[in-house]
Amino acid sequence: MSPRVEAGTTLPALALPPVSRTTLALFAGASGDTNPIHVDLDVARSAGLDDVFAHGMLSMAYLGRLLTGWVPGSRLRSWRVRFTAITPVLSSPRCEGVVTAVDDGVATVELSVRLEDGTTTLRGTALVALP
């Protein structure tokens, strides 16, 4: 982490490779979110979708990586995200964060995840304790 954190400080962005079906299967098993709509094409089609889509919590986990790549995880006080669009299989999320305020040693970080077509899939805010 850079020595001085202030409003406007940007976190190093995290660009993910395309979300593969293998990633969705591994995440379903490891996370315990076994909703078949994320891994079973037949179930996705029965719900009227063309294909499976990624777990929202996979994208939030990527945002977690953005944060813990910036500061040790123990400094994360709280955070909240809103899922604004689904992440289609094979799309490539990009996680970004920018500090919008620093008060009493706690940074407010605005978070977003976007896909290559510009769709924003997550927006959120984190409170991070500074050293």
Added chain:
Amino acid sequence: MAVDLARALARPIEPVVALVERGRLRAFARAIGDTDPVHSDVEAARAAGHPDVLAPPTFLFSLELETDPPLGWLTDLGVDLRGVLHGEQSFTYHRDVHAGDTIECRRRVSNAYAKSPTRDFLVKHTDFLRGGELVAEAEAVVIVTAP
């Protein structure tokens, strides 16, 4: 209405008690492409000042799913999982959680409301306790759509 809101608010949810396992943390880290060894290697975690492998920030959500069926709190309400969307998720941390910890997840539907005849919102609050101490909290906003 996609779900019985009064029933969702009144119906208790069984708590989940789950052990945080090193292997599970390693598999989780691999699935999300996290190569920070503090989440997968005991020695690296100890070198960073932790007693054991550190759970990543969203892993607590997975502990709640350590029950059968994992989304039983929804399916018990008659919810068709194909119509469920995850609207919002938050975490508040009070203590780090590590491999070897046994965590009790105490859950309740804290709010339930309809936004349209075919879209209901359920807010689930979870307290995560270790030996009776509150270590973290989470809130999930789940959108249930009628077919």
